[in-house]
Amino acid sequence: MLTKRIIPCLDIKDGRTVKGINFLNIRDAGDPVELGSLYAQHGADELVFLDISATNEKRKTFASLVKDIARHINIPFTVGGGISSVQDVAPLLEAGADKVSINSAAVRNPKLIDDLSRAFGSQCIVLAIDARTVNDNWLVHTNGGRQATDIRLFPWAKEGQERGAGEILFTSMDHDGTKAGFATEALNALHNLLNIPVIASGGAGNKEHFVEAFTKGKADAALAASIFHFREVDIPDLKLFLKNNGVNVRL
Amino acid sequence: MNLVLIKYNAGNIQSVSFALERLGISFNITDDAEQIRKADKVIFPGVGEASTTMTFLKEKKLDQLIKSLTQPVLGVCLGMQLMCRFSEENNTPCLGIFDEDVKRFIPESTMKVPHMGWNKLLLREDSWLNPELSDQYVYFVHSFYVPVNRYTSALTDYINPFSAALKKDNFYGVQFHPEKSASTGELVLKSFLDL
Numbered sequence: 027m028l029t030k031r032i033i034p035c036l037d038i039k040d041g042r043t044v045k046g047i048n049f050l051n052i053r054d055a056g057d058p059v060e061l062g063s064l065y066a067q068h069g070a071d072e073l074v075f076l077d078i079s080a081t082n083e084k085r086k087t088f089a090s091l092v093k094d095i096a097r098h099i100n101i102p103f104t105v106g107g108g109i110s111s112v113q114d115v116a117p118l119l120e121a122g123a124d125k126v127s128i129n130s131a132a133v134r135n136p137k138l139i140d141d142l143s144r145a146f147g148s149q150c151i152v153l154a155i156d157a158r159t160v161n162d163n164w165l166v167h168t169n170g171g172r173q174a175t176d177i178r179l180f181p182w183a184k185e186g187q188e189r190g191a192g193e194i195l196f197t198s199m200d201h202d203g204t205k206a207g208f209a210t211e212a213l214n215a216l217h218n219l220l221n222i223p224v225i226a227s228g229g230a231g232n233k234e235h236f237v238e239a240f241t242k243g244k245a246d247a248a249l250a251a252s253i254f255h256f257r258e259v260d261i262p263d264l265k266l267f268l269k270n271n272g273v274n275v276r277l
Numbered sequence: 278m279n280l281v282l283i284k285y286n287a288g289n290i291q292s293v294s295f296a297l298e299r300l301g302i303s304f305n306i307t308d309d310a311e312q313i314r315k316a317d318k319v320i321f322p323g324v325g326e327a328s329t330t331m332t333f334l335k336e337k338k339l340d341q342l343i344k345s346l347t348q349p350v351l352g353v354c355l356g357m358q359l360m361c362r363f364s365e366e367n368n369t370p371c372l373g374i375f376d377e378d379v380k381r382f383i384p385e386s387t388m389k390v391p392h393m394g395w396n397k398l399l400l401r402e403d404s405w406l407n408p409e410l411s412d413q414y415v416y417f418v419h420s421f422y423v424p425v426n427r428y429t430s431a432l433t434d435y436i437n438p439f440s441a442a443l444k445k446d447n448f449y450g451v452q453f454h455p456e457k458s459a460s461t462g463e464l465v466l467k468s469f470l471d472l
Binding site for chain 1: 288291292295296298299324325326384387389390391392393394395396397414416418419420434435454456457458459460462463
């Protein structure tokens, strides 16, 4: 039986992990390779590395970092941040990334999804969607959530699938940072709407929240950042807890 | 041991190379027929689409070469699928080493396609895979599959049971990605390298 996936997300700026990271027994918590390897050893099923560097110049550093990650980490990983063309993606996949995530650029130019899935295969194209509720409607936001659009979440996710996305990474901005749980209702609606996997993101605060994302939300995978970085939730503990609550995971 | 990784437009060459490096194995990446023929073992990687990949292999005359090899050859993911007779992915005639056809997964309500993530290996008796791999999880990403057949060495269940690993004579195949399957994947590569 296919297992549910746990995915730590690392934000990278100028080649270093950002957000205060509170790890003992790690030489350099700012080193994405070392932190990623540690998560892989702890039983993370995949990793996401998101480049939040501000300039294209700094992004070039990222491609060489991707190669370093691929050299040392023996589980699949997705990279994203500022990808807007086929030319952006080729070097990342050649460097050893398994998937790329696209977000704002796909909203501005939906054909990008078709182009990328045709060039590299749907399996490596993750459509990341940031959305929040405005007057009871889930509206898509771009530019790291700063820019509102009038695009609705569900039709956009469906369009993404039809254009060739292989996965949807849905971040609920309503829940992100609250530590009050994932957007289980919206996740469940996405599950019913789509026949590609859905990754839940935003709101993880404790182990029960992951159980809810997988049971009520029917998510295929769940992503979190700070609770893993600050060791509020330990991945081996979390996976055992999931298993004991009837969620099929890789132990 | 003289190990060769066949160089072509496969998407996972870099990842397979890194996995071999992590094992401390030396190898050559080449599309040179002579070097491939002389190798003790050959790995045929693969991520991509069947028809364009077959066209590429034919242009490079690698299709006839791979079929004619007599040393152990391991096909990974698309590499294994291309070693079959025919793929439903754009109705592509393949190498025909395994006389089996590659089918498309039909999505079911709760079962999504691609089959993406970690799933369990069930080893058949006399499998070439290390017995410790029984019931272990490995990483899959695929929308097409090889049905269970007489060459099946390990199977996995998703929508229906399918071949996770194959073997016929000197030809071996795995549908999953050992290069991305953590320490379990390393044991799979070792199973082949230790043959």
